Amino acid sequence: MTKIENPKNHLLSLFDQKKCWTIEEISQSLDYSLISIRRFLKAIGYYSSFTDNSKWYTLLPIPSFNKKGLWFHKKIGFSMHGNLNQTILHFINTSPQGLTAKELSNIISTSCSPVLNVMYKKKQIDRFKTTKGFVHISIIENTKKLQLKRIEVLTPDKKIKRLKPQTAIFVLVEFIKHPRASFIELSKAVEKKQVKAPPKEIAQLFKDHDLKKNPL
Numbered sequence: 743m744t745k746i747e748n749p750k751n752h753l754l755s756l757f758d759q760k761k762c763w764t765i766e767e768i769s770q771s772l773d774y775s776l777i778s779i780r781r782f783l784k785a786i787g788y789y790s791s792f793t794d795n796s797k798w799y800t801l802l803p804i805p806s807f808n809k810k811g812l813w814f815h816k817k818i819g820f821s822m823h824g825n826l827n828q829t830i831l832h833f834i835n836t837s838p839q840g841l842t843a844k845e846l847s848n849i850i851s852t853s854c855s856p857v858l859n860v861m862y863k864k865k866q867i868d869r870f871k872t873t874k875g876f877v878h879i880s881i882i883e884n885t886k887k888l889q890l891k892r893i894e895v896l897t898p899d900k901k902i903k904r905l906k907p908q909t910a911i912f913v914l915v916e917f918i919k920h921p922r923a924s925f926i927e928l929s930k931a932v933e934k935k936q937v938k939a940p941p942k943e944i945a946q947l948f949k950d951h952d953l954k955k956n957p958l
Contacts, residue, residue: 749774750782754801761815762791762798792826793819793852810849819852826857827866834867839892840879870926870941890924904950905943912937913944917953 749772756763756771769779783799791798798818805813811822811832823832833849834841843855858878861867868886869878872893879889905913909932916931917923923931925941925948932939947953 749778750786753779753782753786757801757804761804762800762818764797765799768799789820790825791818792821792824792829792850793817796825812850814851819850821850826852826854827861830854830857830861831866834878835880835882835885837879838889840870840877840889842875842877844875846878870930887924890926893926903943903946905939905947909937909939910947913939913947 752772753768756768765776765779765783768783769776772779774782787802788799789802789805790796791800798820800815800820805815805820807813807820807822812829813820821829821832823829829850830846833846841849843858846858847854858867858869862869862878865881867878868881869876870890870893871877877893879893880886912932912935913928916928920927920931925944928944929939929941
């Protein structure tokens with residue numbers, strides 16, 4: 743097959759025919775290497791999909807992004823925020839109180855539990871267990887503190903148990919060491935010492951004894 747002259751012009755015409763192409767499809771149509779196709783796309787400007795392992799491409803002027811910065815074409819998702827990881831980070835970092843996997847999946851119309859687990863293990867995000875399951879939050883310090891504060895408010899329990907005296911001592915020791923720690927952070931701190939103290943019960947401890955936490 744003879745290589746097409748003016749491949750960039752032909753590439754533009756391909757996207758007039760169809761809004762999304764894989765790089766292999768473009769390479770076959772133009773009879774240029776994948777490296778060359780990537781170079782042409784970079785020169786023109788493109789988005790790669792955040793779904794389907796980023797295998798789909800579209801040109802910059804084509805997507806009509808919604809208010810969340812997302813555009814879907816035949817279930818292929820594109821994001822103004824980047825690839826899947828970057829898109830997840832954007833929504834977690836901008837969420838007032840973090841997001842569960844289900845909430846995030848509803849936003850991006852894509853299952854993301856496995857990706858969230860990998861991101862957590864790589865310390866790209868943090869997470870805490872609440873009454874509605876794991877809530878994923880930012881690792882940006884100021885954002886994280888605000889999200890933690892709101893999570894505590896949003897997870898009430900009608901029948902809150904009281905901590906045992908010995909458990910309360912562990913919590914108070916951690917509080918003395920870290921007076922700015924949230925209830926969730928105090929819970930995680932004592933958990934490392936094999937002591938179970940749910941955030942709601944720590945909050946009740948502070949309420950019962952009229953203890954004041956420093957503002958986050």
